[in-house]
Amino acid sequence: MNTQFLVIAAVLVVVVMALVLYPVFKRQFVLGLALLLICAVSVGALYTQLGTSAALDARLVNQPRSLKDAIYQLETALAKDPAQAEGWALLAQTYRQDNQFVKSRDAFAKASALAPANVALLTDAAESRAMADPKHLFDADALALLDKALRLDADNERARWFMGVALRQQGKNAEAAEMWTPLLARVEPAAAEALLPQVNLARTAAGLPAIDMPERKTTAGTHAIDIALTINPALAKDPRWNADSAVFVIARVPNGPPMPVAARKLSLSELPASLRLTDADSPMPTAKLSGVEEVEVFARLSVDGSANRGENDVETAPQRVRLPSAVPLRLELGKP
Structure with a gap:
């Protein structure tokens, strides 16, 4: 934007x-x-x-x-x-x-x-x-x-x-x-x-009888997303980055608001990394992973360390995940 x-x-x-x-x-x-x-x-x-x-x-x-x-x-x-x-x-x-x-x-x-x-x-x-x-x-x-x-x-x-x-x-x-x-x-x-x-x-x-509140299914704790995050060696050697460069892993609702339902910040030196996104990573209490059925997940390597997308940032292609999911997600920054 x-x-x-x-x-x-x-x-x-x-x-x-x-x-x-x-x-x-x-x-x-x-x-x-x-x-x-x-x-x-x-x-x-x-x-x-x-x-x-x-x-x-x-x-x-x-x-x-x-x-x-x-x-x-x-x-x-x-x-x-x-x-x-x-x-x-x-x-x-x-x-x-x-x-x-x-x-x-x-x-x-x-x-x-x-x-x-x-x-x-x-x-x-x-x-x-x-x-x-x-x-x-x-x-x-x-x-x-x-x-x-x-x-x-x-x-x-x-x-x-x-x-x-x-x-x-x-x-x-x-x-x-x-x-x-x-x-x-x-x-x-x-x-x-x-x-x-x-x-x-x-x-x-409409002439129909009233109904009671339906039973709600508890999904908290089951909507975790396991992610294996790596970076292409050529990208890691790019002079734009250093060990402290910020990497963001973001899950958001497809075609929904830009605010993520889960987000995690890492440093480049932590890659490769295995992580799990859960409700604990939800920035807003009214929008959690346990409250949605599908998300798109991607990782972003930021030039200036900002969570907002920059012109020269590098992102993985977003991958859609149906929740709950038992299959680990693999993301690679700079994938050819």
Whole structure:
């Protein structure tokens, strides 16, 4: 991603987290606020573990100091290079925070058009259409976006939530309940407790009996990923690196948010290494390995020691892993 977008993204972390937690805020404000605070603290903790003070140099003194500044900088950057899906998404999120919902809708439309297989962007684009509508209704275009997102990832929690809302708006209560019910066993317990009454309201409206909370399967401790990490000898001898150069091993949700569900930082001198990613490596308590069924895993050798991707960093190809997995994963930096 363009460096300018990365700088602006730092300003928008809280904005993005607030948007991700929107369904919880809508039903349980206090719970949503608590989760938001936990996420903010966790991001700080992640930076302490994986970040670098080199980022606080003079090159970043012109970072935006307000939403208006962020909007202006993003608009200026996108005018020069409009083929940036992530840039349009950041602009859309900033418009939303500034209550410019029509502009947010249009920016998300451009972002999703540039990345038509990105489930998160498709879902955001659908939500933005409802937020821009005076009655907050999901129109036909929004439904088409959600339908496409669910065809790409039938288990996507946000897409299922919003599709259920859209179906309820259309009076399709049985379909809405059916759309929401699988989430009860997947989302965090507190979120499931907030969702269950909505499921039963939809079922009652459809003339169906209420249901109890389904039994949750405990997966903590079974979703570990064993990794054998090596480096090509030729790359290890490259003068750009030294024994203290940072290596990051990252697991994140495919087509999901950029925040990892597990991450580990090593030094180059520790390679080759055998490691295990578990819930203990999850930087955010609301997003853990034990809460997902599939991740993509990759390793990054960083030029400047930053967890953010640099232009000259070296990465392994991401490998998808279905969880739980008993097969060790092999990653090689600089693989020919």
